[in-house]
């Protein structure tokens with residue numbers, strides 16, 4: 001009797017072969033602004049593809065190359081390395097107008113993007129009405145979230161509400177017109193309720209739609225593209241935006257962004273399976289900052305806040321808003337290690353602490369009822385009344401910006417890093433000591 005093959009559907013053995021390449025997620029472990037852009041830029045050198053997996057133009061990743069500064073909002077930070085393929089996954093909400101502004105500005109500055117940028121066919125479009133709704137809703141809210149006003153929340157609401165417009169819809173004018181018309185009707189009604197005029201909407205929509213063909217020409221299916229690359233032995237970085245404490249599920253809800261910033265979002269946000277991911281590097285600043293509303297348990301006293309803000313240049317790359325600053329919070333970094341399954345951490349901005357005679361690290365929180373916890377509470381509201389339990393460590397009071405090897409760091413700087421590693425429960429793999437590409441210390 002001839003036997004029926006069990007897997008007769010597989011035409012191509014490659015489809016079931018394990019991937020030979022390497023896939024690493026880079027994720028922020030605090031409230032964003034940890035310096036992910038710099039770490040992604042440095043690590044991009046050794047990879048073939050860099051893909052963004054969530055968020056939109058609310059991100060502002062600052063990268064310094066030589067004397068030039070680039071602020072990347074939607075295009076992955078790997079774009080500054082020649083030849084790397086840069087993808088925007090299905091998890092992003094793509095603002096067409098802003099995307100092409102950024103694209104064209106990079107080309108103008110001499111970056112060759114030919115064939116290098118791909119956009120998921122499944123990505124949601126962020127359209128002008130999302131921005132209008134965002135600003136109007138935040139203006140009218142009693143509990144302000146401190147959004148960037150870039151339309152991110154409303155675009156994700158449309159996605160979850162199953163009424164969003166996706167990149168692929170740009171290829172079907174009839175479907176596109178239906179989706180846009182019903183969205184406009186809904187939005188105008190809502191804006192009317194909020195007392196906001198819609199005068200400029202039609203012109204802005206026309207401008208966005210005129211870019212549709214151009215966007216379609218860059219569209220791709222990011223999941224299969226990344227999977228094929230991994231099977232072919234290539235290396236891939238998945239770049240997170242914002243940070244763990246801003247994750248929709250695991251952050252300080254409701255003072256969060258509207259997507260899953262954490263590492264698991266890298267799989268759903270690009271279209272690969274979680275087993276394709278080999279490692280997860282968490283980026284932590286050597287201290288803590290937060291922009292927007294919401295609690296910051298380890299916040300500095302006002303004078304120190306101002307001092308460190310100036311030392312670290314802590315002003316938002318997207319909005320220019322001053323960031324609140326505080327001591328390193330290991331309750332949060334342990335939460336990040338747990339939620340993201342960190343395999344290692346990259347500590348940034350160590351140099352910013354060079355002049356401080358003494359440092360503190362939050363090791364636990366004293367809760368309003370007097371109990372002490374070393375795990376990150378789910379109750380965001382309790383975070384505004386917790387009292388961090390601090391451990392004091394001596395500063396190193398010496399410059400570190402020139403250091404390129406771990407053993408050349410001042411002893412107290414190494415002790416500080418050792419303590420962050422112990423408290424975070426994740427190994428330090430990279431230490432960044434300045435904005436420049438070469439100001440990085442790899443740790444074996």
Ligand code: GDP
Nearest residue numbers: 033034035036037038061062349432433434435
């Ligand atoms: P991202 O959104 O996580 O990429 O972070 P941002 O770009 O908003 O903020 C990081 C800022 O810190 C940028 O201006 C970087 O150039 C800068 N930066 C990154 N790493 C270092 C570092 O090790 N030392 C110093 N002094 N600045 C750094």
